[in-house]
Amino acid sequence: MAELDNWSSNASDAIVISVVSPTAEGAITTVSKFHPKFTYSIFGDEERIFGYQKLHINLRYNANDMRPHLGIQYKKKFQAVGETEPDDIKKILKEFLPEVAFQKASEFEAAIKAVPESWTPPGEKVASFPSTKDDSTMEMWKANLADPAVKQLVSRIQILVSFFIEGGTFLDVDEDDANRWTIYFLYCRKSDPKTSKQIYEFAGYCTLYSFYMLQLPTPPASPAQDGSGRTAAKDDLDLGDGNYDLSQLPCRSRISQFLITPQYQGQGNGSRLYGELYKQYLNHPQTIELTVEDPNEAFDDMRDVCDLTYLRTRPDFQKLRINSDIRLPKNGLVPKNILDPSLYDNIRRAAKIAPRQFARVVEMHLMSRLA
Numbered sequence: 301m302a303e304l305d306n307w308s309s310n311a312s313d314a315i316v317i318s319v320v321s322p323t324a325e326g327a328i329t330t331v332s333k334f335h336p337k338f339t340y341s342i343f344g345d346e347e348r349i350f351g352y353q354k355l356h357i358n359l360r361y362n363a364n365d366m367r368p369h370l371g372i373q374y375k376k377k378f379q380a381v382g383e384t385e386p387d388d389i390k391k392i393l394k395e396f397l398p399e400v401a402f403q404k405a406s407e408f409e410a411a412i413k414a415v416p417e418s419w420t421p422p423g424e425k426v427a428s429f430p431s432t433k434d435d436s437t438m439e440m441w442k443a444n445l446a447d448p449a450v451k452q453l454v455s456r457i458q459i460l461v462s463f464f465i466e467g468g469t470f471l472d473v474d475e476d477d478a479n480r481w482t483i484y485f486l487y488c489r490k491s492d493p494k495t496s497k498q499i500y501e502f503a504g505y506c507t508l509y510s511f512y513m514l515q516l517p518t519p520p521a522s523p524a525q526d527g528s529g530r531t532a533a534k535d536d537l538d539l540g541d542g543n544y545d546l547s548q549l550p551c552r553s554r555i556s557q558f559l560i561t562p563q564y565q566g567q568g569n570g571s572r573l574y575g576e577l578y579k580q581y582l583n584h585p586q587t588i589e590l591t592v593e594d595p596n597e598a599f600d601d602m603r604d605v606c607d608l609t610y611l612r613t614r615p616d617f618q619k620l621r622i623n624s625d626i627r628l629p630k631n632g633l634v635p636k637n638i639l640d641p642s643l644y645d646n647i648r649r650a651a652k653i654a655p656r657q658f659a660r661v662v663e664m665h666l667m668s669r670l671a
C-alpha cells in the first residue's frame with residue numbers, strides 16, 4: 301500500500317495553469333502561472349492522480365483568445381498490475397477541455413503566433429477602467445453565447461470554473477436556448493514595453509441569463525391540469541397567437557458564474573466587473589431584479605460592499621431611518637414598520653435588488669450607523 305502511495309500525486313500541486321503570449325522575437329513568454337484551488341470534480345474527492353512519479357501537468361493558455369494546450373510530463377509511469385493501472389489523464393481531461401487542447405505543442409505555438417495583432421475580445425466593449433495595479437486598462441466586453449466565437453471562448457475557459465468555484469457547474473454551450481446567456485468578459489489591455497503592441501490578457505468572466513416573469517392579462521396562472529398541484533409555468537402557458545415579444549417581458553436576470561483569474565484578484569476587478577454589470581441591468585427596463593445563483597462567501601462579501609456603496613449614493617436611501625417612536629413588542633420580533641415600509645420597498649424595487657439581499661445590506665448600513 302505504502303509503495304502505491306509513491307505513485308500518487310496531489311492534483312492541485314501537479315497542475316500548473318500558465319498564461320502565455322508570443323513575443324515579437326518569435327518566442328513564447330509566460331505572463332502568469334497559478335495552481336487550481338479545487339480538482340475534486342475532475343480527479344475525485346481525494347484530489348489525487350495515480351500512476352506517475354514527478355508528475356507535471358502544464359495547462360497553457362494563450363493570453364488573448366485562451367486557446368489551451370495540455371502538456372503532461374513525468375519521470376516514471378506505473379506499470380499496470382491487474383486492475384491497478386495509472387489514471388488516463390488525457391481521457392479524464394477530455395470531458396473538461398475542448399479538442400484543441402490536445403493538439404501537438406508545435407501546433408499550439410504556431411496557432412497563437414498567427415493570431416492577428418488586431419485581435420479583440422468577442423462582443424462589444426461596454427466599459428473600461430484603469431487597473432489599480434499598473435498603467436494597463438481593464439475592459440469589459442459583453443457578448444451572447446449564440447455567437448460561435450463566444451461559444452469557443454467559453455468552452456476553452458470553463459475548466460476554470462471547476463478549478464476555482466466550489467460546486468460550480470458547466471454551461472452547456474450547445475444548448476438550444478444559447479442566446480438567453482449573456483457573457484461579460486473582463487480583459488486587461490496593456491502595451492508591450494518593447495514593441496508598444498497592444499496585448500489583451502483574459503482576466504475573468506461572468507455568465508448571466510434572464511428568465512421571464514409572466515404577467516399575462518389572461519388567463520391567470522392556475523394549477524396544472526395533470527393533478528400534480530403545481531402552478532402553471534411558462535412552458536405550460538398557451539401564448540395564444542404568439543403575439544408576445546419575449547424580449548419585452550419583465551424578467552429576472554441572474555448571475556450564474558463569476559470568476560476573476562488569480563493574478564487579477566484582490567485588486568478591485570471583481571467589484572468593478574460586478575458594479576458595471578449591475579449598472580447595465582439597472583438601466584435595462586425589462587429587468588425587475590438582478591439575482592445571483594448559489595453565491596459563495598467571497599462573492600457575497602464583494603457584492604455586499606458593492607451594493608452598499610451604490611445604495612449610499614441614492615438620496616432616498618440616505619433617508620431610511622429607524623423609526624424610534626416604535627415600541628419593540630415583548631415577543632422579540634422586529635416590527636415591520638421599524639423602517640418606513642413604503643420607502644423601503646420603493647428603494648428596493650428601484651435598485652432591483654432581491655428582498656433578502658436588500659434586507660442584509662440595509663441591516664449592514666443601519667448597524668454601521670449605530671456603531
Ligand code: ACO
Pocket residue numbers: 432464465555556557558559560561564565566567568569570571572592593594595596598599601602
Ligand atoms: N487593492 C487591493 N485590494 C483591493 C483593491 C485594490 N485596489 N480593491 C479591492 N480590494 C480588496 C477588497 O476590499 C476585497 O477585500 P476583502 O476580501 O478583505 O473584502 C478584496 O480585494 C476582493 O475584492 P475585489 O478585488 O474587488 O474582488 P476580486 O477581483 O478578487 O473578485 C471573486 C472576487 C469574484 C470572489 C474572485 O476572488 C474569484 O473569482 N474567486 C474565485 C472564483 C469564485 O469564488 N467566484 C465566485 C463564485 S460564486 C458565483 O459564481 C455566483
